[in-house]
Amino acid sequence: MELPAGFKAGATASGIKPSGKPDLGLLVGDTPLDWAYAATTNLAAAPCVLRGRNLVAADGALRALLVNSGNANCATGAEGVAADLRMADLAAEMLGVEPEAVLTASTGVIGVPLPVEKIEAHLPEIHLSTEIDAFAEAILTTDTRVKLSEQRLPGGARLVGVAKGSGMIHPNMATMLAYLLTDAPLPAGEPRQRWGAVVDGTFNQVTVDGDTSTNDMAVLISSGLARPVPAELFWEAAEAVARDLARQIAADGEGAEKLITVRVAGAASDQEARLAARAVAASALWKAAVHGNDPNWGRILAALGYSGARFEPERCRIDLQKTTIYDGGAVPFNGVALSQAMQAAEVVVEVDLRAGEGTGEAWGCDLTEEYVKINAEYTT
Amino acid sequence: MELPAGFKAGATASGIKPSGKPDLGLLVGDTPLDWAYAATTNLAAAPCVLRGRNLVAADGALRALLVNSGNANCATGAEGVAADLRMADLAAEMLGVEPEAVLTASTGVIGVPLPVEKIEAHLPEIHLSTEIDAFAEAILTTDTRVKLSEQRLPGGARLVGVAKGSGMIHPNMATMLAYLLTDAPLPAGEPRQRWGAVVDGTFNQVTVDGDTSTNDMAVLISSGLARPVPAELFWEAAEAVARDLARQIAADGEGAEKLITVRVAGAASDQEARLAARAVAASALWKAAVHGNDPNWGRILAALGYSGARFEPERCRIDLQKTTIYDGGAVPFNGVALSQAMQAAEVVVEVDLRAGEGTGEAWGCDLTEEYVKINAEYTT
Numbered sequence: 165m166e167l168p169a170g171f172k173a174g175a176t177a178s179g180i181k182p183s184g185k186p187d188l189g190l191l192v193g194d195t196p197l198d199w200a201y202a203a204t205t206n207l208a209a210a211p212c213v214l215r216g217r218n219l220v221a222a223d224g225a226l227r228a229l230l231v232n233s234g235n236a237n238c239a240t241g242a243e244g245v246a247a248d249l250r251m252a253d254l255a256a257e258m259l260g261v262e263p264e265a266v267l268t269a270s271t272g273v274i275g276v277p278l279p280v281e282k283i284e285a286h287l288p289e290i291h292l293s294t295e296i297d298a299f300a301e302a303i304l305t306t307d308t309r310v311k312l313s314e315q316r317l318p319g320g321a322r323l324v325g326v327a328k329g330s331g332m333i334h335p336n337m338a339t340m341l342a343y344l345l346t347d348a349p350l351p352a353g354e355p356r357q358r359w360g361a362v363v364d365g366t367f368n369q370v371t372v373d374g375d376t377s378t379n380d381m382a383v384l385i386s387s388g389l390a391r392p393v394p395a396e397l398f399w400e401a402a403e404a405v406a407r408d409l410a411r412q413i414a415a416d417g418e419g420a421e422k423l424i425t426v427r428v429a430g431a432a433s434d435q436e437a438r439l440a441a442r443a444v445a446a447s448a449l450w451k452a453a454v455h456g457n458d459p460n461w462g463r464i465l466a467a468l469g470y471s472g473a474r475f476e477p478e479r480c481r482i483d484l485q486k487t488t489i490y491d492g493g494a495v496p497f498n499g500v501a502l503s504q505a506m507q508a509a510e511v512v513v514e515v516d517l518r519a520g521e522g523t524g525e526a527w528g529c530d531l532t533e534e535y536v537k538i539n540a541e542y543t544t
Numbered sequence: 545m546e547l548p549a550g551f552k553a554g555a556t557a558s559g560i561k562p563s564g565k566p567d568l569g570l571l572v573g574d575t576p577l578d579w580a581y582a583a584t585t586n587l588a589a590a591p592c593v594l595r596g597r598n599l600v601a602a603d604g605a606l607r608a609l610l611v612n613s614g615n616a617n618c619a620t621g622a623e624g625v626a627a628d629l630r631m632a633d634l635a636a637e638m639l640g641v642e643p644e645a646v647l648t649a650s651t652g653v654i655g656v657p658l659p660v661e662k663i664e665a666h667l668p669e670i671h672l673s674t675e676i677d678a679f680a681e682a683i684l685t686t687d688t689r690v691k692l693s694e695q696r697l698p699g700g701a702r703l704v705g706v707a708k709g710s711g712m713i714h715p716n717m718a719t720m721l722a723y724l725l726t727d728a729p730l731p732a733g734e735p736r737q738r739w740g741a742v743v744d745g746t747f748n749q750v751t752v753d754g755d756t757s758t759n760d761m762a763v764l765i766s767s768g769l770a771r772p773v774p775a776e777l778f779w780e781a782a783e784a785v786a787r788d789l790a791r792q793i794a795a796d797g798e799g800a801e802k803l804i805t806v807r808v809a810g811a812a813s814d815q816e817a818r819l820a821a822r823a824v825a826a827s828a829l830w831k832a833a834v835h836g837n838d839p840n841w842g843r844i845l846a847a848l849g850y851s852g853a854r855f856e857p858e859r860c861r862i863d864l865q866k867t868t869i870y871d872g873g874a875v876p877f878n879g880v881a882l883s884q885a886m887q888a889a890e891v892v893v894e895v896d897l898r899a900g901e902g903t904g905e906a907w908g909c910d911l912t913e914e915y916v917k918i919n920a921e922y923t924t
Contacts, residue, residue, distance in 0.1 A: 240874070462619060470587070
């Protein structure tokens with residue numbers, strides 16, 4: 165996929181991943197880049213996240229983004245902080261920009277020192293081009309496929325999103341890296357706040373296993389080279405890209421065979437709708453039921469019941485794959501037909517809480533034996 | 545195991561469980577019973593829980609407890625409420641007591657009408673004795689073994705606990721039923737509040753899959769036939785029995801092969817210590833790592849980081865099976881030896897947050913392929 169105007173990207177294999185797969189991605193702006201940033205709330209956040217927060221606070225423009233996969237450089241002490249700074253220095257030196265204009269990111273195993281000398285040795289190999297695909301591949305860990313999404317804006321501007329996900333995916337942020345790149349200027353009027361709102365409704369509504377990771381970030385980056393776009397159109401497009409990437413992350417959750425989409429309407433507020441949707445998408449029991457094509461709506465109702473959203477169980481309605489299965493009480497349905505309908509790439513749960521006007525959506529994936537296998541043997 | 549003085553119990557197979565296993569348990573007091581009650585906070589609570597809350601509020605004595613397994617009688621509408629009342633009426637009629645003196649409980653699948661006529665037909669078969677074992681077996685669902693615990697009190701009084709657990713186990717309450725029976729009088733001075741505190745530190749610290757069930761209760765019941773016991777001794781014994789049952793429930797979680805115990809010290813408060821312990825015990829990634837004997841402490845640190853407990857990652861300490869693996873940073877350890885040490889029936893994580901004086905404990909189990917298998921095909 166082609167990058168928006170003003171961006172170049174490339175990648176290489178530095179040897180951090182024992183598999184020898186690409187693990188180092190570089191994204192560069194031809195000119196200073198405007199940006200908005202959202203990152204993990206985990207207290208054990210990695211040096212790259214702490215550094216990113218400082219860069220945001222300092223309000224400077226970005227020139228480059230350097231990402232390694234295969235090692236999260238988290239819980240690696242003072243040495244880890246130094247390694248993260250070194251990453252920024254190396255990219256800055258090579259590109260002839262200030263280190264403070266280089267955002268870093270690391271994803272992978274926690275607690276293992278980052279072999280930054282491998283990055284030093286292989287960074288110069290990176291060939292920059294106007295295609296994002298090599299970068300998209302280099303940021304993956306246990307993902308099985310690259311995650312890209314695109315929206316065209318009026319006047320020829322574009323929004324291109326790239327992300328990685330897989331395990332340890334849960335609000336607020338996960339082992340998730342997401343970058344939305346655009347040549348449209350960021351609209352005036354608190355773009356960081358608007359970006360935070362987009363992230364809350366999309367990336368923060370993805371749950372793979374309930375674990376919030378230490379290294380995650382969602383960054384919106386603009387070269388500003390295209391003509392300005394009306395703010396509402398811009399944010400709609402940004403939300404569409406973020407939503408598409410969020411769905412791709414959920415669908416490619418570790419061991420996942422199916423995407424679970426949960427839409428909640430009629431909640432007392434949008435926030436409660438999101439809470440309720442997330443509880444269903446995150447329920448281990450419902451995730452296992454989806455894996456087994458089992459229309460066990462009791463597990464949906466139970467998850468709604470402990471979600472924290474206010475509603476009356478004897479008033480709410482639940483649809484599964486467009487079939488109403490609960491409406492203030494059990495609704496008779498053809499279990500065999502519905503189980504067959506669940507044998508799809510996407511299982512959709514729609515809930516009407518009948519308690520207000522709030523709506524929200526969340527995405528997850530089924531819980532499989534493969535998830536257990538992947539995560540039972542990761543470091544050893 | 546023998547019941548405390550003043551109690552009798554028995555069980556039968558009413559045919560609610562298709563397997564034909566015992567599924568109806570009756571517990572009776574020779575005289576009116578004093579009691580304290582804690583139940584699920586799930587909004588979709590079952591009729592038995594709603595009725596139990598009303599009985600508590602009315603402050604009457606208990607004479608009997610009737611429990612069926614195999615069907616939760618939850619989300620079964622007005623018919624379900626009637627079925628629950630009918631259970632109480634049937635027991636009351638047979639025993640010659642008021643229906644308001646009969647506590648009911650149901651556990652099993654949600655949303656299927658309870659065939660109360662089977663209870664009516666088979667209740668009279670129950671043979672009451674001074675042994676609790678048949679009752680303990682009849683309340684099980686996917687549990688693989690009965691859960692009993694006992695403490696002797698000064699002066700000859702006893703505390704006998706019985707519980708069932710398995711899936712859908714998470715604070716606050718789960719597919720969990722727990723009854724603590726004693727012939728000691730409940731100590732004066734807010735026994736219900738004290739019981740709530742015991743439940744918070746024990747049953748509410750068990751997590752199998754993060755799902756809070758609709759039907760759960762932990763009830764302390766006293767015949768008062770023995771001599772009074774000093775309050776502190778009584779509550780210590782009650783906590784010991786509750787803790788033992790909580791551990792048994794976690795160890796027998798669906799598909800579990802190992803008990804995970806997490807002890808947190810040095811938290812800003814006991815509440816934060818419990819939060820932190822629970823986050824680690826509930827982490828799908830850590831549960832899978834325990835299954836694979838993988839000393840992946842990064843997952844422990846990440847779970848502590850998103851738990852909500854306040855601490856500094858560069859100050860805390862983590863021990864696994866008595867080996868320090870993190871102390872403000874990675875501590876070198878023998879991975880092969882530690883992986884071998886994890887091949888035990890119990891894996892113990894001890895954390896010192898070094899942020900205060902709060903302590904707490906939580907229990908969980910490893911995440912296995914078997915958990916997925918059990919829950920992927922439950923109703924169909």
